Amino acid sequence: xxxxxxxxxxxxxxxxxxxxxxxxxxxxxxxxxxxxxxxxxxxxxxxxxxxxxxxxxxxxxxxxxxxxxxxxxxxxxxxxxxxxxxxxxxxxxxxxxxxxxxxxxxxxxxxxxxxxxxxxxxxxxxxxxxxxxxxxxxxxxxxxxxxxxxxxxxxxxxxxxxxxxxxxxxxxxxxxxxxxxxxxxxxxxxxxxxxxxxxxxxxxxxxxxxxxxxxxxxxxxxxxxxxxxxxxxxxxxxxxxxxxxxxxxxxxxxxxxxxxxxxxxxxxxxxxxxxxxxxxxxxxxxxxxxxxxxxxxxxxxxxxxxxxxxxxxxxxxxxxxxxxxxxxxxxxxxxxxxxxxxxx
Numbered sequence: 342x343x344x345x346x347x348x349x350x351x352x353x354x355x356x357x358x359x360x361x362x363x364x365x366x367x368x369x370x371x372x373x374x375x376x377x378x379x380x381x382x383x384x385x386x387x388x389x390x391x392x393x394x395x396x397x398x399x400x401x402x403x404x405x406x407x408x409x410x411x412x413x414x415x416x417x418x419x420x421x422x423x424x425x426x427x428x429x430x431x432x433x434x435x436x437x438x439x440x441x442x443x444x445x446x447x448x449x450x451x452x453x454x455x456x457x458x459x460x461x462x463x464x465x466x467x468x469x470x471x472x473x474x475x476x477x478x479x480x481x482x483x484x485x486x487x488x489x490x491x492x493x494x495x496x497x498x499x500x501x502x503x504x505x506x507x508x509x510x511x512x513x514x515x516x517x518x519x520x521x522x523x524x525x526x527x528x529x530x531x532x533x534x535x536x537x538x539x540x541x542x543x544x545x546x547x548x549x550x551x552x553x554x555x556x557x558x559x560x561x562x563x564x565x566x567x568x569x570x571x572x573x574x575x576x577x578x579x580x581x582x583x584x585x586x587x588x589x590x591x592x593x594x595x596x597x598x599x600x601x602x603x604x605x606x607x608x609x610x611x612x613x614x615x616x617x618x619x620x621x622x623x624x625x626x627x628x629x630x631x632x633x634x635x636x637x638x639x640x641x642x643x644x645x646x647x648x649x650x651x652x653x654x655x656x657x658x659x660x661x662x663x664x665x666x667x668x669x670x671x672x673x674x675x676x677x678x679x680x681x682x683x684x685x
Contacts, residue, residue: 605662
């Protein structure tokens with residue numbers, strides 16, 4: 342018979358969270374890919390420490406048990422000649438099984454040559470999808486993965502042309518994370534939605550040295566969304582703001598994001614929270630990570646400074662555009678008016 346002390350001791354012992362199952366299939370353009378190494382990482386880089394690994398079977402399928410959490414999934418051949426990643430990265434793994442399919446594509450290693458400035462570096466390359474150049478892709482460089490490789494990043498190249506090419510000049514010598522995105526609506530910044538395309542350079546982080554120009558290829562895959570996922574920065578929260586975005590005549594405005602910053606001076610950093618685009622009724626829901634003072638506004642895009650002609654507006658309930666909430670407080674009826682940005 343177990344004593345009361347033994348029972349209490351058992352109750353006090355930490356209980357390990359049950360492992361969650363991730364399964365899927367890795368394929369090439371020719372069919373299933375056997376013997377491919379699939380890895381899960383807590384960071385959005387294939388060079389980050391491995392949290393779990395397995396190999397595909399003859400049918401290209403794999404099974405991977407992971408502790409609940411957020412992961413990025415990558416796949417690669419042993420010779421490094423093929424690489425793939427999930428279009429859903431980062432992936433939330435919880436109790437239920439998750440199916441993650443990945444397609445491999447050939448890897449072209451970076452090529453370096455001399456650059457015309459001994460004190461800075463250059464980077465150029467091409468963005469591909471299904472082996473073809475991609476026009477109007479947005480290519481960004483990040484210094485780290487601290488914000489999930491989202492937002493404008495450290496530098497953004499001009500949109501790619503019909504040849505899919507991009508370039509960066511006069512970069513400080515450093516390590517960079519290279520990400521390319523193509524959006525169906527033609528936007529340079531904003532959430533990457535289901536059906537858009539995204540690409541992570543297989544060699545992230547990329548080391549650039551002064552006096553050298555590096556040429557690379559970045560392959561895109563179609564972005565996939567989990568069922569019920571939300572295109573917001575941050576998880577659904579009980580601390581949130583709801584309302585409508587209106588024009589200066591009081592009419593609902595569709596296709597606008599509501600954002601929140603902790604700092605009154607917004608600058609170029611990524612917002613701490615971002616809503617899905619408003620619908621035809623102009624309504625939004627903005628989930629906040631915690632209570633406090635939040636500086637709230639609305640705009641069509643995010644990442645760069647508001648562009649001329651872009652719809653933009655701030656919450657006008659206070660002179661500093663701030664809104665005070667307690668933890669787990671829900672505010673409704675917070676309307677924001679937007680109008681086109683002018684140069685005046």
